[in-house]
Amino acid sequence: MPWTKYLRDELFVKAGLKETFFFGEPCFHRGAIAIGRGGRTERGNSPDDWLLTWSLMGNGGMISTAGDLWRWCRALEGDALLDAAHRERLFTGQVRLPAGGAEGYGWICATAPSGETQFEVAGGDDFGFLALLTWRPKSRVCVALTSNSRPPPGSLAVVAEALHAKVAAASARK
Numbered sequence: 587m588p589w590t591k592y593l594r595d596e597l598f599v600k601a602g603l604k605e606t607f608f609f610g611e612p613c614f615h616r617g618a619i620a621i622g623r624g625g626r627t628e629r630g631n632s633p634d635d636w637l638l639t640w641s642l643m644g645n646g647g648m649i650s651t652a653g654d655l656w657r658w659c660r661a662l663e664g665d666a667l668l669d670a671a672h673r674e675r676l677f678t679g680q681v682r683l684p685a686g687g688a689e690g691y692g693w694i695c696a697t698a699p700s701g702e703t704q705f706e707v708a709g710g711d712d713f714g715f716l717a718l719l720t721w722r723p724k725s726r727v728c729v730a731l732t733s734n735s736r737p738p739p740g741s742l743a744v745v746a747e748a749l750h751a752k753v754a755a756a757s758a759r760k
Contacts, residue, residue: 590611597667600661600667601657601658601660601661601667602657602660602661603654604654604657605650605653605654606648606649606654607648607649607650609647609648609649652730652732655717655719655730656730659719659721660728662676663723663726675691676691676692677690677695677703677705677723678690678695679695690705692707693705693706693707694707698720698722698747700751702724703722703723703724704720704722705720705723706718706721716732716733716735716737716742717730717731717733717742718730718731718742718746719731720743720746720747720750722750725753725754725757727753729746731745731746
């Protein structure tokens, strides 16, 4: 089975992802994608026009929306994708990082300023696109940010933390 079909059937469909595609798929509509506004350009800076190589499929080659990133986190909370033992492995840091936290299986596993465990993944940085997902399973808060500009380094993390703080404050008032 092709790798892309496996991912779609075993992960994307089961997680309810409706707006996550591989570059070059017919469902990847030009009118629905952003144009990168970063410093580098490639053929109009539209992902539809980029030159792709086989190497992108392992570390990228996909595009998604903030909504689907949120659905992904929700799917990881239950047994739709992984059983409890595999979720435990996924959410355990494997390699300690010098600045704190640990690299896990696809995530940075760290402690948020609130003291809660946080999982983070960033992606993009190709031709002006950038994304950040921060997820705090205990409080069930997922912040997914996407950008088609090149914001200053660390700025998406600052926005994500501010949003986590707003949600926590609103939850405390209830």
